[in-house]
Amino acid sequence: MRKVTVTCIVCPSSCRVSVREGGEGLEISGHQCRRGLEHARNEVKNPMRMLTATIAVTGADFNLLPVISSAEIPKKMLIPCLRTVYGLRVQAPVKEGSVILRDVCGTGVDILAARTITRAPAG
Amino acid sequence: MREVHLDLAVIGGGPAGLAAALEARRQGLEKVAVIERDIELGGILQQCVHDGFGLHRFGRRMSGGQYAQAFIDEVEAGGIMTECRTMVLRVSGDKKIYAVSSHKGMTLYHCRAIILAMGCRERTRNQIFIYGARPSGVLTAGTVQRYINMEGYLPGKKAVILGSGDIGLIMARRMILEGMEVEGVYEVMAHPGGLTRNIVQCLEDYDIPLHLSTTVSQIHGQERLEGVSVARVDQQRRPVKESERYIPCDLLVLAVGLIPETELARGAGIKINPLSNGPEVDQDFATSVPGIFAAGNLVAVFDLVDYVSATGETAAKGAARYLENPKAAHPRAYRVNTGENVSLAVPQIVYEGQAAQDLSLFLRVKQPGPKAALICACAGRELSRKKERFVAPPEMLAAKVPAGTFIGADLLLEIKGE
Numbered sequence: 001m002r003k004v005t006v007t008c009i010v011c012p013s014s015c016r017v018s019v020r021e022g023g024e025g026l027e028i029s030g031h032q033c034r035r036g037l038e039h040a041r042n043e044v045k046n047p048m049r050m051l052t053a054t055i056a057v058t059g060a061d062f063n064l065l066p067v068i069s070s071a072e073i074p075k076k077m078l079i080p081c082l083r084t085v086y087g088l089r090v091q092a093p094v095k096e097g098s099v100i101l102r103d104v105c106g107t108g109v110d111i112l113a114a115r116t117i118t119r120a121p122a123g
Numbered sequence: 124m125r126e127v128h129l130d131l132a133v134i135g136g137g138p139a140g141l142a143a144a145l146e147a148r149r150q151g152l153e154k155v156a157v158i159e160r161d162i163e164l165g166g167i168l169q170q171c172v173h174d175g176f177g178l179h180r181f182g183r184r185m186s187g188g189q190y191a192q193a194f195i196d197e198v199e200a201g202g203i204m205t206e207c208r209t210m211v212l213r214v215s216g217d218k219k220i221y222a223v224s225s226h227k228g229m230t231l232y233h234c235r236a237i238i239l240a241m242g243c244r245e246r247t248r249n250q251i252f253i254y255g256a257r258p259s260g261v262l263t264a265g266t267v268q269r270y271i272n273m274e275g276y277l278p279g280k281k282a283v284i285l286g287s288g289d290i291g292l293i294m295a296r297r298m299i300l301e302g303m304e305v306e307g308v309y310e311v312m313a314h315p316g317g318l319t320r321n322i323v324q325c326l327e328d329y330d331i332p333l334h335l336s337t338t339v340s341q342i343h344g345q346e347r348l349e350g351v352s353v354a355r356v357d358q359q360r361r362p363v364k365e366s367e368r369y370i371p372c373d374l375l376v377l378a379v380g381l382i383p384e385t386e387l388a389r390g391a392g393i394k395i396n397p398l399s400n401g402p403e404v405d406q407d408f409a410t411s412v413p414g415i416f417a418a419g420n421l422v423a424v425f426d427l428v429d430y431v432s433a434t435g436e437t438a439a440k441g442a443a444r445y446l447e448n449p450k451a452a453h454p455r456a457y458r459v460n461t462g463e464n465v466s467l468a469v470p471q472i473v474y475e476g477q478a479a480q481d482l483s484l485f486l487r488v489k490q491p492g493p494k495a496a497l498i499c500a501c502a503g504r505e506l507s508r509k510k511e512r513f514v515a516p517p518e519m520l521a522a523k524v525p526a527g528t529f530i531g532a533d534l535l536l537e538i539k540g541e
Contacts, residue, residue: 007327009320013493013513032512049324050174052186053300054272061162063275066172068186075328082300096192114172115165115188116195 005030006040019044048072052114053085055100059119060092066114067100073107081105092119125230129204130154131442132220132234134211134387137166138428139419140240141194142435143442144203147238150443156204156232158211158222164198165191166242167265168428172272173293175320179429190428206230214239214391216412235449236442239388239402239410239417240435243381243424251285251379253342260348264290264378271301279374283351284308285339289317289426289517291378296325298376305331306370309353311338311360314491316380318426318517339375340367348373381424391415398467399423405456405472406482407441408434414449416442423469423485426519430485434469457530462537464489466516473530482524486536491515494541497522502532514538 002021007014013032017040020027026044031037042048050072054064067088073081081104088100094113101111130152133140136159147155157164168176171187178184181193198205209224220232245263253261260279262270268290270276282298284291287310295305308326313336315322326333334353340362341352350371354362383401385393394411396403402410402417409416418438419431445451455475459468469485484499497509499522507523514520522536 007319007323009323011512012319012515012518014319049328050184052172052174054172054275056275062273064273066186066188066272068172068174068189096189096196114186115169115192 004044006043008036008039010035010039047075049075049078051078051081051085051104051109051111053082055085055088055090057094057117058089058091060117061120062117065090065094065117067111068114069104070110070112073104073109077105077107081107085111092117125227127156127230127232128154129156129232129234130446131156131236131238131439132232133157133238133240134214134220135159135166135240135242135419135421136161136164136205136207137240137242137419138168138191138194138431139242139421139435139438140166140238141191141198142432143238143240143416143418143439145194145197146436146439147442148202150440152439152443152446154204155202156206157198158206158209158220158232160208160210162208164195164205164207170265170268170272171293173297176428179427180432187428194432211387214387214415216392216415218414234414236414236416236446238435238438238442239393239415239421240419240438241384241387241421243383243420245290245381246377246379248377250382251377253339255342256345258342258344258346258348260344260373261342261375262377264288264294264376267294267374267376268297271297277301277303279348279372280304281306281372282374282376283339283353283370283372284376284378286310286378286380287315287317287322287333288378288380289321291376292317292321292325294376294378295331296329299329299331303374305329306372307332307334309334309337309339311336311356314516316378316517319515338362342375343369348375351375381420383421383423385421388417388421393417396467396471398461399469399471401469403472404470405453406437406470406474407444408438408470409441409445414442414445416445423467423487425485426517430519430521433483458533459484460533460535461486462535464492464495464514464538465536468536473524473534475531476529478524478526478528478530480526484522484524484534484536486520486522486538488514488516488518488520488538492540495538496541498535498537498539499524500535500537501528501530506534510541511538
């Protein structure tokens with residue numbers, strides 16, 4: 001049996017919700033509302049996170065282009081996906097929202113440009 | 124000297140300034156300019172590659188750059204003059220702006236109205252009394268953010284973070300993801316300075332320890348930072364010598380608070396509020412100097428970019444109303460007073476009369492606690508009451524004067540335990 005405590009981040013109350021994984025499913029206590037219950041269940045069963053990072057860009061005023069996942073990915077996939085994302089390179093100009101990489105590591109989630117970056121003027 | 128005549132100049136191209144300029148155009152102002160010292164618009168949002176922006180306004184979780192882009196695209200669609208790489212040197216009380224840029228030289232802007240939206244700056248080591256040698260490797264969290272997220276430099280290999288403000292927490296996670304080591308976060312206060320969701324998602328997710336009531340008591344190294352000493356603090360926040368311990372590191376990140384950037388405002392003779400440390404403003408976000416308005420984190424540090432954009436729009440509507448009749452006398456002014464458990468309120472001044480629409484009053488709580496009521500009262504009469512399940516200083520709150528309410532005396536904002 002596994003017991004974990006999840007700090008709920010749904011509202012500022014920050015409830016400490018304890019989740020016990022027993023024979024007949026999850027035993028959840030310490031939450032004050034339904035949303036807290038849901039949050040704790042998701043955090044234990046299948047925690048999800050947005051991926052945000054930067055990738056190398058050439059020909060722009062800055063060296064990096066910020067990118068964001070098109071949806072949340074499983075938390076355990078965050079580091080493997082980041083490894084792939086950090087290997088990406090693009091050339092300016094890039095438009096915000098354009099797909100930089102489809103279906104990162106088989107998650108079904110795309111990696112998008114998180115801003116428009118123009119080509120730096122020559123010289 | 125180049126001279127430009129404007130209906131409205133907005134100083135600062137961050138979220139407050141962009142929202143203000145767009146709203147001013149919607150209000151029908153013709154000649155609107157945004158003056159920005161950086162090479163591009165967007166302000167600090169451009170270095171915020173993390174997500175969590177725009178939930179209120181756009182209903183989705185965007186990164187800082189995406190939030191900024193939505194406004195920049197609209198600004199660039201036309202009708203607004205943008206003056207980037209332009210540093211404002213002085214704003215005068217008669218609404219002249221003196222600015223300099225490397226490509227246009229000096230410019231004098233003659234303005235009918237001005238909105239100040241310069242945001243805030245970070246506290247540095249001097250303001251928190253870290254004495255001694257000045258090795259490289261002692262940086263504010265925002266500087267680290269700029270280096271890592273925009274310029275592409277890692278400013279160290281192993282970091283200690285002093286202060287648990289949100290930018291520090293966000294950079295703790297970013298440094299880990301970028302392959303750095305983060306030894307821990309040290310906070311002199313007994314409570315974290317940042318939002319719980321950042322403590323959970325930036326520290327707990329990555330097993331970064333948070334040490335409360337602990338501070339950096341000394342820094343070591345001459346040319347380059349070699350380490351820091353940390354110590355627990357007593358009730359008076361003095362380091363306890365016996366608890367001191369040495370941590371080798373080559374980067375100390377300071378996340379010890381933000382201060383409104385008020386030099387230009389002070390230079391124009393604008394009154395500064397001692398509680399918010401920003402310009403004192405009325406319900407239109409007008410400052411004490413007629414025709415000069417203020418918006419965003421310059422007025423008070425808001426935490427939430429959605430609030431910042433909203434104040435820009437309020438200021439622009441105020442500026443448009445002012446320009447319809449600059450000589451119009453204000454109705455009688457009343458104060459927005461801070462009562463029980465309230466540390467600051469924005470705006471600080473409201474006018475006599477019936478509120479045409481809901482009026483938002485922003486405030487910050489002094490002491491954290493569960494089950495509180497946020498009360499706005501006028502001459503002993505309760506105008507609004509909002510239940511909050513939990514209040515904490517890192518989270519800005521908004522109280523409301525409902526549309527149709529008659530304001531005929533000072534307002535009082537209070538947070539009472541239930």
